[in-house]
Amino acid sequence: MSLVNAELFKVRTTSLWWIMGIILLPLYAASVLANWAQYANSEVTGDTTDLQAQQIQAALQPINVATSLYTSGQYFGILIVLLLSAIIVTSEFFHLTATTTFLTTPHREAVILAKFGAAVIIAAVIWLFTTVVNLIVVPLILGNLDLPTQLGEPAVWRAIGLNALAFVLWAILGVGAGVLIRSQIAATLILAITYVAGTAVVSIIFALLTNFVAEWINNLQVLVPTSASQLMISGTDLPGSPPQWVGAIVLIGYAVVTGLLGTWITKRRDIS
Amino acid sequence: MSRPGTDEIVVEHLTKQYKRLRAVDDLSFRVRSGRVTGFLGPNGAGKTTTLRMLLGLVTPTAGTATFGSRKYVDLPDPVREVGAVLEASSANRGRTGRNHLRMICRAAGLPDSRADEVLATVGLTPAANRKFKGYSLGMKQRLGIAAALLGDPRVLILDEPANGLDPEGIRWMRDLLKSLAAEGRTVLVSSHLLGEMQLLADDVVIVAAGKLIRQGPVHDVLGDGSGHAQVRVRSPQTEQLTAALATLGATVTPAPDGSLLVHGAEAAAIGHAAFTAGVELHELATEQGDLEQVFLQLTAGKAGIR
Ligand SMILES: Nc1ncnc2c1ncn2[C@@H]1O[C@H](COP(=O)(O)OP(=O)(O)OP(=O)(O)O)[C@@H](O)[C@H]1O
Ligand SMILES: [Mg+2]
Numbered sequence: 001m002s003l004v005n006a007e008l009f010k011v012r013t014t015s016l017w018w019i020m021g022i023i024l025l026p027l028y029a030a031s032v033l034a035n036w037a038q039y040a041n042s043e044v045t046g047d048t049t050d051l052q053a054q055q056i057q058a059a060l061q062p063i064n065v066a067t068s069l070y071t072s073g074q075y076f077g078i079l080i081v082l083l084l085s086a087i088i089v090t091s092e093f094f095h096l097t098a099t100t101t102f103l104t105t106p107h108r109e110a111v112i113l114a115k116f117g118a119a120v121i122i123a124a125v126i127w128l129f130t131t132v133v134n135l136i137v138v139p140l141i142l143g144n145l146d147l148p149t150q151l152g153e154p155a156v157w158r159a160i161g162l163n164a165l166a167f168v169l170w171a172i173l174g175v176g177a178g179v180l181i182r183s184q185i186a187a188t189l190i191l192a193i194t195y196v197a198g199t200a201v202v203s204i205i206f207a208l209l210t211n212f213v214a215e216w217i218n219n220l221q222v223l224v225p226t227s228a229s230q231l232m233i234s235g236t237d238l239p240g241s242p243p244q245w246v247g248a249i250v251l252i253g254y255a256v257v258t259g260l261l262g263t264w265i266t267k268r269r270d271i272s
Numbered sequence: 273m274s275r276p277g278t279d280e281i282v283v284e285h286l287t288k289q290y291k292r293l294r295a296v297d298d299l300s301f302r303v304r305s306g307r308v309t310g311f312l313g314p315n316g317a318g319k320t321t322t323l324r325m326l327l328g329l330v331t332p333t334a335g336t337a338t339f340g341s342r343k344y345v346d347l348p349d350p351v352r353e354v355g356a357v358l359e360a361s362s363a364n365r366g367r368t369g370r371n372h373l374r375m376i377c378r379a380a381g382l383p384d385s386r387a388d389e390v391l392a393t394v395g396l397t398p399a400a401n402r403k404f405k406g407y408s409l410g411m412k413q414r415l416g417i418a419a420a421l422l423g424d425p426r427v428l429i430l431d432e433p434a435n436g437l438d439p440e441g442i443r444w445m446r447d448l449l450k451s452l453a454a455e456g457r458t459v460l461v462s463s464h465l466l467g468e469m470q471l472l473a474d475d476v477v478i479v480a481a482g483k484l485i486r487q488g489p490v491h492d493v494l495g496d497g498s499g500h501a502q503v504r505v506r507s508p509q510t511e512q513l514t515a516a517l518a519t520l521g522a523t524v525t526p527a528p529d530g531s532l533l534v535h536g537a538e539a540a541a542i543g544h545a546a547f548t549a550g551v552e553l554h555e556l557a558t559e560q561g562d563l564e565q566v567f568l569q570l571t572a573g574k575a576g577i578r
Contacts, residue, residue, distance in 0.1 A: 006378035006379035009375050010375055013368070013371040097364055099329060100419065103327060106350055
């Protein structure tokens with residue numbers, strides 16, 4: 001526990017945390033407003049396929065509007081958590097502090113474990129912040145949309161819980177990725193690009209594969225971490241996609257694999 | 273060999289093979305407590321690699337490096353047992369010196385107040401709240417020493433700690449390390465500053481090309497480099513003195529400054545010979561061998577950078 005405390009102390013004693021905070025705040029505000037605008041203006045248009053129309057209609061059901069609004073800020077919040085988690089590891093090599101860290105705690109798995117712990121706590125704090133603000137702001141927005149607050153619905157609370165799980169899993173993934181990609185610049189660039197562009201690029205690739213190779217390939221899309229995460233947190237089951245828990249399992253799988261691999265590599269590597 | 277005490281450093285058959293290069297090659301030596309031991313060798317001799325293996329940062333290919341009989345990773349409370357300064361630039365540029373030390377305190381379970389105590393010891397208190405990126409080389413080095421002292425350890429390991437220190441700082445460090453050794457601690461210091469080492473070290477371990485060249489007390493090592501210590505004599509009657517010394521069987525070499533360098537006779541015998549020959553002396557001084565000379569002789573031909 002004192003090691004987790006030390007890791008959090010490291011984050012608090014550089015300017016990194018408030019820089020990330022300053023980046024996150026406007027992005028979070030923008031996503032709340034964007035969600036609001038989307039539901040205020042959307043209706044089902046004529047020339048869509050049956051499946052698309054079904055999906056859009058499903059998304060417009062009051063409960064789905066509510067779950068997506070109550071988890072606002074997830075997209076950018078997770079991005080920030082992912083980058084912070086990776087930097088917790090890469091900064092040790094960037095600033096050559098790994099020597100000091102491993103001299104203080106020669107049991108390297110304990111250090112990595114503490115970094116996982118610190119990243120998870122940071123993720124939980126950011127999740128808590130966005131969730132509390134959402135719980136205050138979203139009832140007002142729903143009122144504006146002429147929808148009930150739906151705070152009594154289990155589905156809403158399940159979405160908020162899954163949102164927390166997503167934050168935590170991405171934090172673990174970030175630490176693991178930081179160990180695997182030791183260069184600070186490479187790690188932040190690769191993770192940010194994969195996270196932001198990843199989902200779009202992947203869905204294009206899979207759309208092409210599905211069209212030209214075979215229908216079943218589309219089901220493999222869930223193996224991509226960003227797609228898995230989206231599936232896991234998509235509130236209620238939407239028609240045409242695998243069940244939610246599949247997304248959760250895939251994401252947990254990635255977190256466990258990067259975590260274990262990262263720890264194993266750190267234990268073996270020479271620090272010089 | 274005697275059973276090693278817990279604060280004795282024991283290196284046995286230590287070897288590190290990098291892809292093409294054997295950085296450390298079957299190296300064995302011991303470092304005793306209560307003394308300052310100088311760890312000397314040309315660039316690339318394997319000193320840093322040896323110290324990193326001793327501290328569990330680099331895995332040896334073969335052999336062991338231990339404190340008593342325990343490896344660094346097996347020490348129950350390493351920060352309180354061993355302090356190490358490995359490189360000057362090892363702190364986050366955006367963190368203050370005080371927070372750098374507190375971070376170690378938190379991880380090691382030491383009270384935060386230790387950070388301020390060691391800052392005072394190394395004279396960094398005025399810069400405690402400045403960020404590391406604003407530190408000079410000497411201040412970084414002092415912060416490293418402060419970190420090593422946090423746990424008040426029995427063993428200190430320093431890799432070129434004099435780097436970047438000003439003359440006053442070097443003297444301060446010499447006094448600090450000598451007083452730590454005098455308290456019975458083990459102090460192992462690698463350095464290239466041989467003049468400084470001659471003032472500081474009680475024992476030396478000399479390595480070249482990853483192998484042990486010589487180990488022992490400084491005066492022994494100096495002895496086998498230059499034969500015997502030399503004595504410098506100055507006299508207005510150089511010729512009579514030279515003749516008188518010849519009867520002692522000593523070799524006499526005239527120095528450029530007009531004095532005579534005598535090998536093979538001790539100062540007392542030379543003084544006596546001069547006295548009986550009725551020769552007036554203006555200077556009579558025993559000169560210790562020079563560690564730099566001995567070092568260069570011992571490591572000659574064992575190319576440094578490989
Ligand atoms: N990670 C590494 N991979 C390959 N070779 C290495 C590595 N680390 C060190 N070496 C090589 O091992 C040899 C010993 O290096 P080391 O740093 O231990 O020398 P040193 O005695 O500390 O030298 P200096 O006095 O210059 O500090 C050098 O030839 C160096 O190039
Ligand atoms: Mg070195």
